[in-house]
Amino acid sequence: MASGEPGVTSRYAAAVAATQDAAFQPTPDDVALVAALRDGDERAFATIVAQLHGPLLRLARLYVPTSAAAEEVVQETWLGVFRGLDRFEARATFRTWVFRIATNRAMTRGRRERRDIPLSALLDPTEGPGGPAVDLERFLAPGEQWAGHWAVPPERWAPDAATHLLAKETRALIAAALESLAPAQRIVMTLRDVEGWSTDEVCAALEITAGNQRVLLHRARSRVRAALEQHLATAGPA
């Protein structure tokens, strides 16, 4: 039971501990899933692989240089998962545990394959493109009356934008915008908004603080919104 003393425990350790302490209650779904997997239930295994394989590939890409290497890391992860099932202690969600295994394997592989990159930098929110959420030229300049207020405000998306947002073309645009993000921004927005994970789970799985998670998510969402704005402005009403 490692409850650190306040002031001694770093914010990082506290953030991680908060998601995996003794008070963590596994969900009934997780309990059933792990029981099925221990039992050799192939359908349960196929389902969890189908759910997590894609996100795990994105995670692996943080640490290894090619998609082929990422694919190998994720396959090794699955082997590690079913060999380690009996050691799973349900102190975090099952998928968090899978992510931790993948992170360890990807880090080992990454170290072997390329020059040392400070690992702490990989999920550092200051890595990758930052910049304001909205081009500063769209706000009134300092010194002017109403400085910092909109000069070119966003225009309301048409009432049918909701349907537009679901169009295949728009989904492809969002996917492309996600691809163009820095890898750390991409994995956070993928887990939160594409896969629908909670903040706590993303922080635990990636071992980052809630604050860093928010910065990465903010940059990612801001960029994707900007891409959509441009797209909807040029596409016009359906």
Add this chain to the structure above:
Amino acid sequence: MSSDVTPMAAPTGALAKPDPDACAGVVELVTEYLEGALDAAVRARFEAHLADCDGCDIYLEQMRATIAAAGHVDVERVAPATLDGLIAAYRSARGA
């Protein structure tokens, strides 16, 4: 990758908190707002600004629409051959 810490090029600089009374600050606070991470005083100013500013109201609405739309993006799927291989390995390790 540079080892220098690049300051965030936010209008207010790296450490200063964005100003919830200015539109340029609202767009930087919107994620903290949606995450429920703003303290009560800042949240109140943020909401007061929004009530009075169409541009920021639209911006927040677009951010919500963006998040909702991201939930419909097609996710990367495991290749059928890979899945078959993994199931075979699982069967020999755990199966009856």
